[in-house]
Amino acid sequence: MRDAVTNLIRNYDVSGRYLDRNGIDTLKAYFETGTARVAAAAVINGNAAAIVKQAGLRLFEELPELIRPGGNAYTTRRYAACLRDMDYYLRYASYALVAGDTNVLDERVLQGLRETYNSLGVPIGPTVRGIQIMKDIVKEQVAAAGIVNTAFVDQPFDHLTREFSEQDV
Numbered sequence: 001m002r003d004a005v006t007n008l009i010r011n012y013d014v015s016g017r018y019l020d021r022n023g024i025d026t027l028k029a030y031f032e033t034g035t036a037r038v039a040a041a042a043v044i045n046g047n048a049a050a051i052v053k054q055a056g057l058r059l060f061e062e063l064p065e066l067i068r069p070g071g072n073a074y075t076t077r078r079y080a081a082c083l084r085d086m087d088y089y090l091r092y093a094s095y096a097l098v099a100g101d102t103n104v105l106d107e108r109v110l111q112g113l114r115e116t117y118n119s120l121g122v123p124i125g126p127t128v129r130g131i132q133i134m135k136d137i138v139k140e141q142v143a144a145a146g147i148v149n150t151a152f153v154d155q156p157f158d159h160l161t162r163e164f165s166e167q168d169v
Helices: 003-014 022-032 032-061 077-099 103-110 113-120 124-144 151-166
Strands: none
Touching: 003 032, 003 151, 022 032, 032 077, 032 113, 032 124, 077 113, 077 151, 103 151, 124 151
């Protein structure tokens, strides 16, 4: 798993260049948000079960057909699997949040997901919506914890939703 620093240095090393103004500015921005990133991860860690539960409730309120007979989260087993997957996405989003890099999401979440979801018949739209709801909840809780600028929270969640949406899952 790479972070923003090792990824940036690797890119400069591969091209045989010294760090330029853009590289230095990227590093500076990463380090300036470091404390906030760790604090946001602590908020997620301390509230993960509640975040997933609340996101699930909001998702099923918006899309009640998912929990009706024939819906993809209809049985208790499927409902639990949906919440399990949301917890999985939240956990890896928190790793990417601290790392300042979405590489871990590509390596550990997105690779192979198309085949898995196709084989299980999992619809992608509700998955994307669930991730967006979790992002909103996390941003609310991070702001409530006193972190003024929560824009950095968007990166891992937006990456997941963008990649899910671009793939024909």
